[in-house]
Amino acid sequence: MELKNLQVGPEIYGELLQGCLNERALFTGQQVHARIVKNGDCFSRNEYMETKLVIFYSKCDVSEVGNRLFRRLRVQNAFSWAAIIGLHCRMGYSEEALLGFLEMQESGVLPDNFVAPNALKACGALRWIGVGKGVHGYVVKMGFGGCVFVASSLVDMYGKCGVLEDARKVFDAILDRNVVAWNTMIVSYVQNGISEAAIDMFYNMRVEGIEPTRVTVSSFLSASANMGALQEGKQGHAIAVVGGLGLDKILGSSIINFYSKVGLIHDAELVFGRIPEKDVVTWNLLISGHIEFGQVDKALTMCQLMTLDNLRFDSVTLASLLSASADTSDINLGKEGHGYCIRNNLESDVVVASSIVDMYAKCERIDYARQVFNSTINKDIVLWNTMLAANAEIGESREALKLFYQMQLESVLPNVISWNSVILGFLRNGLVNEAKDMFLQMRSSDIEPNVITWTTLISGLAHNACAYEAISVFAQMQEAGIKPNTLSIVSALSACSDVAALHYGRAIHGYATRHDILLSVHITTSLVDMYAKCGIIDQAKWVFDMILNKTLPLYNAMICAYALHGQALEALELFKQLEVEGIEPDNITLTGLLSACCHAKLVNEGLELFNHMVSKLHMKPTMEHYSCVINLLSRCGDFDEAIRLILTMACKPDAHILGSLLAACRDFPEIELGDFLSEHLLKLEPDNPGNYVALSNAHAASGRWDEVSYVRDLMKQKGLRKVPGCSWVQIGGELHVFVAGDKSHPKIGDIYTTLALLGTEMHFTGYELMFGDSEILFS
DNA sequence: ATAGGGTTAG
Numbered sequence: 001m002e003l004k005n006l007q008v009g010p011e012i013y014g015e016l017l018q019g020c021l022n023e024r025a026l027f028t029g030q031q032v033h034a035r036i037v038k039n040g041d042c043f044s045r046n047e048y049m050e051t052k053l054v055i056f057y058s059k060c061d062v063s064e065v066g067n068r069l070f071r072r073l074r075v076q077n078a079f080s081w082a083a084i085i086g087l088h089c090r091m092g093y094s095e096e097a098l099l100g101f102l103e104m105q106e107s108g109v110l111p112d113n114f115v116a117p118n119a120l121k122a123c124g125a126l127r128w129i130g131v132g133k134g135v136h137g138y139v140v141k142m143g144f145g146g147c148v149f150v151a152s153s154l155v156d157m158y159g160k161c162g163v164l165e166d167a168r169k170v171f172d173a174i175l176d177r178n179v180v181a182w183n184t185m186i187v188s189y190v191q192n193g194i195s196e197a198a199i200d201m202f203y204n205m206r207v208e209g210i211e212p213t214r215v216t217v218s219s220f221l222s223a224s225a226n227m228g229a230l231q232e233g234k235q236g237h238a239i240a241v242v243g244g245l246g247l248d249k250i251l252g253s254s255i256i257n258f259y260s261k262v263g264l265i266h267d268a269e270l271v272f273g274r275i276p277e278k279d280v281v282t283w284n285l286l287i288s289g290h291i292e293f294g295q296v297d298k299a300l301t302m303c304q305l306m307t308l309d310n311l312r313f314d315s316v317t318l319a320s321l322l323s324a325s326a327d328t329s330d331i332n333l334g335k336e337g338h339g340y341c342i343r344n345n346l347e348s349d350v351v352v353a354s355s356i357v358d359m360y361a362k363c364e365r366i367d368y369a370r371q372v373f374n375s376t377i378n379k380d381i382v383l384w385n386t387m388l389a390a391n392a393e394i395g396e397s398r399e400a401l402k403l404f405y406q407m408q409l410e411s412v413l414p415n416v417i418s419w420n421s422v423i424l425g426f427l428r429n430g431l432v433n434e435a436k437d438m439f440l441q442m443r444s445s446d447i448e449p450n451v452i453t454w455t456t457l458i459s460g461l462a463h464n465a466c467a468y469e470a471i472s473v474f475a476q477m478q479e480a481g482i483k484p485n486t487l488s489i490v491s492a493l494s495a496c497s498d499v500a501a502l503h504y505g506r507a508i509h510g511y512a513t514r515h516d517i518l519l520s521v522h523i524t525t526s527l528v529d530m531y532a533k534c535g536i537i538d539q540a541k542w543v544f545d546m547i548l549n550k551t552l553p554l555y556n557a558m559i560c561a562y563a564l565h566g567q568a569l570e571a572l573e574l575f576k577q578l579e580v581e582g583i584e585p586d587n588i589t590l591t592g593l594l595s596a597c598c599h600a601k602l603v604n605e606g607l608e609l610f611n612h613m614v615s616k617l618h619m620k621p622t623m624e625h626y627s628c629v630i631n632l633l634s635r636c637g638d639f640d641e642a643i644r645l646i647l648t649m650a651c652k653p654d655a656h657i658l659g660s661l662l663a664a665c666r667d668f669p670e671i672e673l674g675d676f677l678s679e680h681l682l683k684l685e686p687d688n689p690g691n692y693v694a695l696s697n698a699h700a701a702s703g704r705w706d707e708v709s710y711v712r713d714l715m716k717q718k719g720l721r722k723v724p725g726c727s728w729v730q731i732g733g734e735l736h737v738f739v740a741g742d743k744s745h746p747k748i749g750d751i752y753t754t755l756a757l758l759g760t761e762m763h764f765t766g767y768e769l770m771f772g773d774s775e776i777l778f779s
Numbered sequence: 780a781t782a783g784g785g786t787t788a789g
Contacts, residue, residue, distance in 0.1 A: 117780050152780045183781040190782090215782045222783075253783035281784045288785070319785035354786040385787040392788080417788045424788070455789045487789055 010036075010043045017052050026060045047075050054080045058087040076107065082115045094122035098131060113144040117153035124160030132157045136170075148174060152181045159188025164197075177208075183215045190222045198223035199232055214245050218254035225254075225261040233258040237271075247275055253282050260289025280311050288320040296324045296333075313340065315349040322355035331363035338372075350378060354386045361390030379410065385417045392425035397434065400425035419445075420453050427460025432469075435460060451482050459491035462498065470495035471504045478511075486520050493526040502534035521547075525557045532561030550581070556588045563596035571596035572605065585613070587622055594628035598635065606632045627656045634664030639673065655685040662695065687718065 013036050020029035033053060036043050043049060050073055057066035070076070070084045081104045088097035101119040104111055111119070116139050123132035136154055144150045151174045158167035171177070171185045182205045189198035202220045205212070212220075217240045224233030237255055245251060252275035259268035272278070272286050283306045290299040303313065303321070313321075318341055325334035338356050341347040347356065353376040360369035373379075373387045384407040391400040404414060404422050419442045426435035439457055442449055454477040461470035474492040477484060484492075489512055496505035509527055512519060519527075524547050531540035544550075544558045555578050562571035571593055578585060590613050597606030610629050613619045626649055633642035642661060646653050658681045665674035681691050692715045699707035 121780080149780050154780095156780065178780095180781050185781095187781055213781085218782050250783045255783095257783065279783095284784050314785090316785040323786070349785095351786045356786095358787070380786095382787050387787090389788055415787095420788045450788095452789050457789095459789065485789085491789090 010039075010046060010049055013039075013043060014048060014052050017056050021056050021059055024060055026062065029056050029060065047077065050074075051077060051080045051083075055083040058083040061087070061090060063087060063091055076104075076109065078104075078109050078112050078115065081109055082112070082118070085115055085118045089118045089121050089125075092125070094125045097122040098126075098128075101135075110142070111138070113139075113142075113147045113150050116144060116150050120150075120153040120157040124157040127161050129158075129161040129163060132161060145173075146175065148176055148178055148181055152184045155181065155184045155188060159184070159191060162192055164188060164192055164194065177210070179205075179210050179213055179216065182210055183213065183219065186216065186219045186223075190219050190226070193226070195223035195227045195229075199227070199229065212239060212243065212245075214240070214248060214251045217243075217245060218251045221254040221258045225258040228262055230262050233262065247271075249275055249277055249279050249282050252278075253285055256282065256285045256289065260285060260292060263293065265289050265293045265295075278309065278311075280306075280314050280317070283309075283311060284314070284316045284320065287317060291320055291324040291327075296328060296330075299324060313344070315346045315352045318346055319349075319351050319355045322352070322359045326355070326359040326362040329363050331360075331365065334359040334363060347372070348377070350376065350380045350383050354383045357383065357386045357390065361386070361393070366390055366394065366396075379407075379412065381407075381412050381415055381418070384412055385415075385421065388418055388421040389424075392421040392428060395425060395428035395430075397422075397425035397429040397431055414447070416447050416450050416453065419447055419449075420456055423453065424456050424460065427456065427464065430464055432461065432464050432466055449480070449482075451477075451485050451488070454480075454482055455485060455488040455491065458488050458495070462491045462495040465498070467495035467499040467501065471501060474508070483515070484511075484517070486522050489517070490522050490526045493523075493530045497526075497530045497533035500534045502536065505530040505534055521551050521554060525553050528554065528557040528561055532557075532564050537561060537565045537567070552578075552583050552586060552589070555583065556586070556592055559589060559592035559596065563592045563599060566596070566599040568596040568600035568602050568605065572609075585617070585619075587619070587625070590619060591622075591624050591628060594625060594632070598628050598632040601632070601636055603632060603636050603638070623651070623654050623656070626653070627660060630657050631660035631664075634661050635667070637664070637668055639664070639670065655681055655688055655691050658684065659691060 013032060016032045017029060017036075020026075020032060033056075036049060036053075050069070054066055054069045054073065057069060066084065066087050070080055073080060081100065085097050085100045085104070088094070088100060097118060101111060101115065101122075104115070116135065119135050120132060123129070123135060135157075139145060139150055139154070151170055154170045155167045158164070158170065167185065167188050171181065174181050182201065186198050186201045186205075189195070189201060198219065202212075202216065202223075205216070217236050221233055221236045223229075224236055236258070239245075240247075240251060240255070247255075252271060255271045256268045259265065259271065268286060268289050272282065275282055283302065287299045287302045287306075290296070290302060299321070303317065306313070306317075318337055322334060322337045325331070325337060334356075337359070338347075341352055341356065346352050353372060356372045357369045357376075360366070360372065369387065369390055373383065376383060384403065388400050388403045388407075391397075391403065400422050404418060407414060407418070419438070423435050423438050423442075426432070426438060435457065439449070439453070442453070454473065458470050458473050458477070461467070461473060471492055474484065474488060474495075477488065489508060492508050493505060496502070496508065505527075509530075511517075512523060517523075524543055527543045528540045531537070531543065540558065540561045544554065547554060555574060559571045559574050562568070562574070575585070575589070575593055578589070590609070593609055594606055597603075597609065606629060610621070610625065613625075614621055626645065630642045630645055630653075633639075633645065639661070642664075646657065658677050662674055662677045662681060665671070665677065678695050681695065685691055692711050696708045696711040699705075699711065
């Protein structure tokens, strides 16, 4: 064939250019461009060719050339405008894209349904909902509303701007919904955290017979991962396999993300191995999966393998590694990560900065945390909250409050986490009134307290001996329509235990049962504890028996319950059962058993147990264990043996142990030994109100009332006060209730009511203890 | 026109 005689016109070059464009063959296209110029003005200086060249360079993302050619155009038509606006969009210059869209209209070129999607994309990227609505109006006026491309872009724009209602309205109005339209709607729901709706959409789409694409499945998997929806996600994976959708890195990453979020790390690893081309995101997902699963070593190995694959760590890799260092308080790993960030300029990333601050704070180096915080230029809400939480955690409430005001001065509005941290800071510092005041301020602000706010308050009140307030706040939470979670129930129950508020405890038990709140191990353990401390050991046992798969904490709770009731034989029986089930006891088990023996004065059993645990089970006795055994020995009057045991201890005996001896001196009475111990006790812990109570109880028992008032004055001088509350113990067939505080006090009064409800007959033993405390004896 | 990963509160 004689090619050279053929007349080759400009339109052929246009076709060639189009071919290069389709293949994104920049180099070949440039050669075609050269030939066009060579062939002279007839070829190069016409609207068609010039436009084609702008489109070619724009599509190949050669901004500079594309823009220059565009500016030199004599006629800027809808096609070249579309190309240049699209280029701005892809380059991330959204403002320029929108400016171009406006300029296009001003110069009298009407935007068509090919430009509109780009303008909408720019609006979405900028979250400029106002301009987006303007474009929406224009599009409808021009009659492009029916175009599925334009409509999908509208859905996307509304989705990116967070206006899901409008996105859905546009979507519902599309007559011929193709898979992209469906995908866009699903993605909008996922990106706005409305996973249920996304999953719903996915099923509707399948009902309409639309075949899912990789985009569909990976979005569906994101939704499943966010919800922890095991069955749904597995189905998604299956659909991808059955549908023959190739496993590219994005779909693969979505699957890995899903499996690691639901804890199936092994499946995540399997999928990882089958992804042909992995990128840093793929690796990061598996690394964070291992970290989530507590396998930091495996994560570190993956990091090494990743570098062998010639991939570099990015800010996400480091954020994961740093959060692992924080969780394990591994400051060496954390410092290594921090160093890597400095060397690779990753510390300017706020997420990384937050991780570093959090890591140092959790490694108890708040000074380093502060330094990194101060040197971060663009502080976002999470970074402020990280620093705030670090101070709150250690009870630095002043500093937390300062940060709370400072962030507002720097125009970062506090969110619910900020408020919660300030409240926590006060509670950790024992400043109950300040915490309550902050909570009231919060309720009158436009930030709604959430379940964590309420839980923080309830648990903080309970920890600060404000049991009744804790219980009342628990009720208020329900009135506010917030469903209690495990921790709030556990805290409320522990408050009930503290003041033996049985009828509230029963109410909470009933509430949890009625509202079908999963009776978790934590809750059942707390219920056992609550019933025991309220004196209903049978009910405690009933709850205990109800649970089929008993865990160590549950056994411990029941053993401690028996200990409290002086039922040492039952406690020892449970210990046997524990051994039969092959559950290893821990320090709490031993403490419970020893204190049971102590209350029942079972000296031989107690000592035998202690020796068994230390020599056979190789447990290292704690101060509490020594305390129990010494208490047991002193109660039985074996002071010599008690002191011998104290001498074998590796560490110095604490105030508790001396207190036990002192209390025993009261009963026997050993006045000289008691005086000797008192002196030591006050030197050891001069600020512990418990010591003064023990001391004055001892004096009262030996009838030395002037000494009692001396101790009382000493306590007043030091500004120590006793916390209202109640504790009791059953000794032999008698129930001894120790009530701290005035019995006319409403809180204390309620304890009497509670005890009355138990149907127990009450009468006073006859003598008053210090500070108006009364010991009541029940039979 | 649509898709994947990381940080803060009990």
